[in-house]
Amino acid sequence: MTSFVDTFVVNVAKESDIHGSLVKFDDLKISDLKFLVYNEINHDIKFNYKYIDLWKVDIAYGERDKLKHVTTKDDIIEKFGGEQLIPIFLVKKVFFEQLLVDENIHVIVQLPAAAASLSFKEIIEVIKKNALKGTPNLPDVLSMPLQQRNFKGSMSYVNETIYNNITGRDGKSNYWVLVSGGAPGIGKTRFGQELFNQVRKDMPQYIQNIYNDRKIPHDRRRTDTHFEYLCIDFGNGHRLTRQDYGIDASIIIGLRIAHAFFIEKEYGMTFQEFRIALERYRDSFNNFHFNVVIGEIRKALNLSDKHLFFLYLHIDEFQLIDSWDKEDKSNPPTKLFYNMIHNISEFMLKSALPAFVQPFLSGTAPLAVIEQKEASRISFLFVDCPLLNDQSIIRITDHFAEKFNAGIANYAYKWKYCRQMLQLLRDTGGLPRALQRLFIVCFGADGKQGRGFFEKLEKKDIDFVDCFIKVKDSLDKQYGIRDYVEKNRNVAMKLMYFCIEGIAIEPNKCLDDNNPALTIRSLERDRHIILSSVEQSARCSLFLINMPFYFICLYNDVLCIVKPTLVHLFYDERMYWEEWEVFVAYHEAFRTNLAIKMGKTTMTLRELYPNADELDVNFDMSVELKPLCVCKANEQFPHTNPLTEKHDGKIIDWQSGNVVVINGSSAPFADVFLVRKLVHIEFKKFLMSNQCKWDYVSIKMPESKVEEEDEKNLKSFYTAVDDDDDNYILITIIFTSQPYKKEKHESGVLVISKEDFKKHFGPVFSSRASFAITGDANPNFWEKNRLKNVLNGIGDASIDNVIKKRPYYSDEDYYIKNPGAKKMPKMDYFPFDVSEILDIENR
Known part of the structure; x- marks a missing residue:
């Protein structure tokens, strides 16, 4: 292709150096001009300059579109009336007997075929020579170290694929492309890198075991294995453009792999700059087919035929390939995704090739892969990209504690004694992007606040509520959660409900009757929904929706399920007695109000309290749902009635069923209580009495203690209330940190032990509940x-x-x-x- 971008100037002086001899301008011939052109091109590939063809033209900039696809002499003659210049003619006679316009093109240079069609190595060397050496990237002080996750499942399929490659097993079902698809920010790219580290660690011995177990002859064995990780990021670095349409799929991928291996590692040249530099060698693009590039990499690594070249090819943001394919108007269409997998599969299926490619795809559009499954020669495996677990989060934080010289006491970092910091970390839900935002808030974007943060932490001089809000707002800027919830309230309400209640759903479940395309899976691709597989069957897969607590609070900011007081309460210095009661009260209000916003008007007590005894018929009764608020009482109920609100002294209408009451301190009755009115039964109401009982010395919660608490509640209530209040049915709910096993049926009593927290509080709140209660069963945090x-x-x-x-x-x-x-x-x-x-x- 020719364009004004490819133009250059040849300076002709009064005397020009031609082969070491000075030739005066009046004597300069076209053959001499060829020599000057050759030197101006400064081509590293040697050829005889006499074979250059020069064509006289006069092309104005306004005619630049005509230059597209000019590749032959016929094109030059037909489009521009080009005149081929004769070597023995004088330059003066050809050009300077007429007035020339400086800005026009006056000569088209046509290189000989030997120069126009160069080898792969020659082209790369030319580009390298003209590229600037890359400057090392400055180290990111807040880069989180990679963590070893559970790769057992993923590794088993990598092992199966290399085993089948070596042993030559037929059938596409035996060869696996690993796919990690899900919401942005869950760490898919990191997971791919971490999996490669595991492959590099385990695979050499596994390959040798295959040779030995199958008694493969030594002349068929590879003596060594070279492992190479290449990442082709279609979202940031190797993006697809309209320039790629019409090019063979094998070349499209080969160009990007060539850049990733030969250029990106050493030179400060982007892929787009690399493509521009390659345009003059477009006739040599056949040297960039996928299989050719793989062979050139082997040569560059000086690998012998006995060496196995194991390429772990990480294709990131694969959904952009699918989007590009859908915009392809070329005939025939490129079918890049399909053909890319086809080309890769050659190096998975054929054991005779001295290279093996293990593809790992990461992105946010699993449907793009699902659509390719049937047409592909090989199989796709969706691997769970697990969120960071507690151990990984703690070790990453320890990494920064060491980097910023944090305090140490008795061989442990002092920061670990700060429960509020631990809660901030857990509130990320293991989402790498949320964890990264937390570190930026704590340590500063440049890390310069890191040491100071740990010093303040040890002095208890940190505003944890402020930290939480800053992280929350920062995540909102990245994900646009508030804006999305504001514009899609009904859908957002459903998402929050499924998440809070821990309801497993199908990925293709439609969330909006007016928009059938709006499914859980589509939101995972485009938004912030994190899915984790919980159940697989022949007919369907079920998933849970996961959201960090930061996301839940962003939803609540817009939907106003409860007042945002809940956030502040969890970052007080202690969350033992009173703080735990507040947690229970707000959880009651949150779940009820959320159910109301979902359109529910009634629920059974068993739906509200899923841990209830199956034999207790009280929990099968339906109750009315009323919007709940939380009030703190000044007085001790039931000995004092009416009750007044702590912050403003107003009367608390506890019998209305619209309020969750936090009882006065040291009350002999429940710590938290509320009224729930029965459906279709006049004058009958449940009085739900929540009791928080910590017992730190017994092996388990004894049945006698349960009976004692229930009797105490009954006695306190019926002794203090009027005769008209006998329409109340008391339900005693006891939360305990100790194990509990029900030994006999007791109607109207529910014990929720730590083991039952997940079922009662749901996946989001159970983590906080467990942390609050187990912190009080942790000798590292006990007070004197x-x-x-x-x-x-x-x-x-x-x-x-x-x-x-x-x-x-x-x-x-x-x-x-x-x-x-x-x-x-x-x-x-x-x-x-x-x-x-x-x-x-x-x-």
């Missing part, structure tokens, strides 16, 4: 008075010594350090149970 209750015969001085022995990593560690401690069941040691012991004692 609590330690006295669980250690026999130890005075204040010894208690101080017990505190100094922290941290405790396990039951064994705790009892070895404290021989006098009472035996306690199911103690919690987070975050130290997922931490490594440091080499430094104190800092």
Whole structure:
């Protein structure tokens, strides 16, 4: 292709150096001009300059469109009336007997075929020579270290594929392309990189085991394996453009792999710049077919035929290939996605080839892959990209603690004793992007606040509510959640309901009757919905919707399910007695109000309290749903009635069924209570009485204690209320940190132990509930008075010594350090149970 971009100027002086001899302008011939042109091109590929053809033309800039697709002498003659210049003619006679316009093109240079069609290596070397050496990227001080995740399932399919390649097994079902598809920000790209690290670690021995187990002859074995990771990012770096239409799919992919291996690693040349540089060699594009490039990489690595070249090809943002394909108007269409997989599969299926390609696709459009399944020669496996678990989150934070020289006490970082910081970390839900935003808020975008943050943390001088809100607002800017919820309230309400209730749904479930294309799967691609597989069957797959707590609060900001007070309460210095009661109260209000906004007017108690005993008929009764608010009482109910609101002194109409009441401190009755009116039964109401009971010394919650609490509630209520209030049916709900096993049927009583939290609170709130309750069962966070209750015969001085022995990593560690401690069941040691012991004692 020719264009004004490819133009250049040849300066002709009064005397020109031609082969070391000075030739005067009046004597300069066209053959000499060829020599000057040759030197101006400065081509690294040697050829005889005499074979250059020069064509005299006069092309104005306004005629530039005619230059497109000019490749032959016939094109030059037909489009521009080109005149081929004769070598023995004088330049002066040809050009300077007429007036020339400076801005016009006056000569078209046609290179000989040997120069126009260069080898792959020659083209790459020319481009390298004209490219600038890349400057190393400045290290990102907030780059999160990769974490080892559970790759057992993914590795089994990589192993199966290489096994079948080596042994030559037929059938596409035996060869796997791994696909990680899901919402933006869940760490799909990181997962692909981490999986490659696992492949590089485990695969050499696995390949040798295949050779040995199958007794493969030594002359058929590869003596060594070279592992190479290449990432083709179609969203940022190797994007597809209209320039790619009409090019063979094999070349489209080959060009990008060539850039990733030969250029990107060393040179400061983007892929688009690489493409522009390649345009003059368009006739040589056949040298960039996928299989040719793979062979050239092998040569560049100096791999012998006995070497296996294992290319882990990570194709990121694969959904953009599908989008590009749908805009393809060329005839025949490129079918890039389909043909890309076809080309890759050659290096998976054929064991005779000295290269093996394991593709890993990451992106946000699983449907794009599903549509290719039947047409492909090989199989696709959707691998779960698990969110970061607690251990990974803690280790990543430890990485920054070390980077910023954080304080250490007794071989452990001091930051781990801050429960509010641990809660901020857990509120990310393991979403890498949310975790990254948290670190930016804490340490500053450039990391310069990192050391200061840890110092303030140790001094308890951090506003955790402010941190939470900044992270939440930052995530909103990235995902546009508030704006989406505002414009799609009904859909957002459904998403939140499914998430909070932990309801498993089909990925193709339509969320809007007026828009059949709006499915859970489509939102996962375009929005912030994170799906995790919970059930597979021959007919359907079911998924749970996951959202970090930050997202839930953004939804609530718009939908106003409850007042946003809940956020502030969780970052107070302690969340034991009173704070736990507030959590229970707001959870009651949140779930009820959300159900009302979903259009529900009634629910059974069993739907509201899913842990209830199946034999308890009370929980099969339906109750009216009324919008709930939360009130804190000044007084102790039922001994004082009416009750007044703590913050403004107004009367609390607790009998209306519109309020969840947090009882006054030290009340002998329930910590939290509310009224729920029965449906179709006049004058009968349930009084739901929530009791928080911590028992730190017994092995389990005894049945006698359950009966005692229920009897206490009944006695307190019926002793204090008027005769007209006997229409109330009391339901006692006890939350406990201890294990509980129901030994006999007791109507109107529900015990929710820690093991039942997920079922009761749902996946979002159960993490917070567990953290709040287990923190009080964690010796690393016990206060002095609590330690006295669980250690026999130890005075204040010894208690101080017990505190100094922290941290405790396990039951064994705790009892070895404290021989006098009472035996306690199911103690919690987070975050130290997922931490490594440091080499430094104190800092």
